[in-house]
């Protein structure tokens with residue numbers, strides 16, 4: 001290793017680095033799916049790879065339930081019935097979005113505006129916002145949804161391990177020609193989801209990941225968003 005290492009000289013396998021770059025570029029949250037189910041062997045392959053995610057002391061504190069077929073349909077129906085009956089959100093974990101400080105709030109608002117623009121939703125139009133909620137709770141048509149739980153005794157450390165698993169999974173889906181959407185919203189209906197997956201109170205639901213084949217070209221399927229530039233969220237202190 002030379003002392004004047006550049007990005008290029010640090011790369012021992014350039015093809016692998018380029019493949020990773022392509023996978024990161026390909027992975028985006030997708031909000032429209034084809035109904036075609038993913039073959040079980042492919043699902044197993046990508047979830048087994050995600051199992052190699054790092055975790056504190058290799059504790060692997062994620063418990064994942066994949067809803068497909070009739071189970072997926074039952075959960076979507078129960079979620080829609082819940083909101084139609086005027087049921088409330090009740091997540092296992094608090095969601096602090098109302099407390100976001102200004103820079104986080106700005107990014108959140110930019111995201112919402114981008115989504116509303118892509119879907120042609122007027123923020124004052126309650127009916128179209130309700131329609132979007134119904135689409136979220138129907139997994140944007142995805143034939144599968146993975147629900148990610150963590151042990152109820154755990155805290156932020158276990159939650160971050162589950163996040164590691166989730167990102168491996170999302171990149172894996174992209175590498176396999178599939179797509180996914182992480183959805184905190186699904187975690188806000190934990191009491192509706194938990195019994196249908198036969199998961200007890202000893203597990204907390206963090207979020208769901210709807211996945212399947214992307215409905216390419218559907219309105220709002222991918223958002224054209226930005227990221228903070230180099231040097232803002234990440235800094236090198238040499």
Ligand SMILES: Cc1cc2nc3c(=O)[nH]c(=O)nc-3n(C[C@H](O)[C@H](O)[C@H](O)COP(=O)(O)O)c2cc1C
Pocket residue numbers: 027028029030031111136181182183184185186207223225
């Ligand atoms: C843990 C987590 C929860 C999310 N929850 C939702 C959600 O409930 N609904 C939704 O439409 N998008 C959700 N997203 C997707 C984010 O909006 C998306 O990741 C962000 O806007 C960046 O866009 P990108 O994933 O396309 O790069 C979630 C993302 C993460 C990581």
